[in-house]
Amino acid sequence: MPITILAPKFSRPVNAREDDVSSISSSDSEDGGAALDGDIAMTRPPKRARLATSLATSDIVTPGELITDDPQWMRGHGTYATPGTATIVSSVAGTISRTNKLLSVRPLRARYTPEVGDLVVGRIVEVQARRWRVDVGSTQLAALPLSAINLPGGILRKRTETDELQIRTFFAEGDLLVAEVQQLFADGGAVLHTRSLKYGKLRNGVFVAVSGMGGGGGVVRSRRQVWTMEAANGGGQIDVVLGVNGYVWISKHVETPEGENKAVGITSMEESVSANMYSSQNDRIEVQTMREIARLRGVVTALVENGLRVDEDMVVRGYHEAVEMAMLSADGADDIYLGGERGEQLAAALTGA
Template sequence: MRGLQLSLNKGQKLRLEKALEQLESLSSKANSDASVIVADDISVNYEDAILKGHGTAEMDGRVVATLCGVVERVNKLVYVRSLRARYKPEIGDIIIGRVIEVAPKRWRLEINFSQDAVLMLSSMNLPDGIQEKCIDQLHEQNDNLMNAVQALFLALAFQRRRTAIDELNMRTIFEENDVICAEVRGFQHDGCLHLQARSQKYGKLKRGQLLTIPPYLVKKRKQHFHHLDQYGIDLILGCNGFIWVGEHVEVRDDMADDLSDKPEQQNVKSLSTTSDEEVEETYTPLDTRQNICRTANAIRVLSTLGFMVTVEVIMEIVDLSVSLNLDVHEMLGSEFYVIVAEKEAERRSLSTKKR
């Protein structure tokens, strides 16, 4: 909420200031024990042989904070988590990036970090065409054999050594400015941040919007992929502050599919014309596009106000705009910002009273 700049009239400004003051008071009461500033004492039990982590230091026999934030404790480790910090990658993080360079055997991605990330050709699945070609060869040999070893063969196809042909065809998979979803693998011996995309849910993102918000507004959870069934869209909350809102895409798991009826599926596909396939792939219905824009505007409102961005809060904002009969562009008006702040202050106040 710091640096909030909106064109408000006098009444809207007073209402917004009142709502923000209420939110700040509720937040300070909730975090009074955990919040610290520089040189504040951190209460610890020295008998437990604590470990002093990031943001802490020992001074005159006391443990003090060296930055502003919230005190976190993990077993014997005590550290201070900064409230407004840049994105710090952790292994397993779901991130969204944009390809900025196609290099030998790797793609270089911009991920809203102090350095670019690297996605190696060997760290992702093979294109569907290669998988299907391998499966067809087994079908031609023996159907019974296919049913017996299809899982093993597919696993070997996914993990096989990449060849010079694969390297030459890298631009057919990803090229510059493509938006990609991947997982953080970790920092390797060369000092680069490496990514991996070894699942069908990762890969190129199409027909949607890419939003950039401060990374500290995205709370890390077990699930960052969300399918909003009522709106027919997919929502991916990247831990690095990149958020994707796009048309729903069915994720097909090749390892789990029953491929015994594959020839019949190929016959059905051959009946459709190429032009129909191209139109179906590039066309997004008007209702879906409006839902994408409405959800994206809800995220923009939350980011501007400095509220945590979760799928539950996003859906509340979208439903609020629908209940008020607002058009998509009206969600970015000053009045809607004030209404959202007032609703959030009311919701937190009620939750505090219930406790």
């Protein structure tokens, strides 16, 4: 049986025009390639446009993705430069942040990076000879030296061996505290202090761990991280502590005894700092207060789940909106659930969507 060899048929690419096909075949023949019909030019995809013209700060980049090759930009956190070139490449997955000519990438999820002056909420995980080790959600445990706390009675003196033996009477494993970042080590470790009367052991409340300054929704640095608000439905006053590290503390407000509201100086500190500041015994909390604390906790978690920032303004507005939503439900004030669709409704009401 004879074999017939047929000439190859031309296969036009999808969505290709006649003039495009003719230009491809003619360019192949001019470059010395085979002039057969059906050859397709293997060209590299076009480079991504430069950052200054096309890439917005809301775009999400992935590790290894080219951000820009313009030499006018400087690289920041979350980026690296290819040796011998001016290209800036992302090293994490996140959003691009510009500060003048500095480019950095804010990761979508990351551990807390301490900075001096940050107000943080932490948990004691280890007691050592002259310090405590505190979990603040960072890559390393923070250190709280014995010399960086107020002694009971406000006594200002050098710490002795007696204080070291009684170190667990101040803070023990599992205790929660609010402190301020005082110093940073070269390896990224943080040193805390609780010398101010607004810092110290936390009681009479509930602890919530949400995302911090890593990126996306979560606790952000704001003018006030600690405030007292009036709760609805007879809940009394509630204290809210938003740690920059993403740890939140919501508790019943405890009135200070008469005479402690005055300005505290070095000579009068002994009268202001009482021994019960290191007590681990909770006070009696009314049912109405516990209900409103749980409602505030639901507001914070709903804000984070819907990618909204957590600060004083959003928490207060979200709480009032949650109270109104509860009044419209069948259970009334006892309806504190803010998950799922109710959380989305709360977020939509706050953003105006």
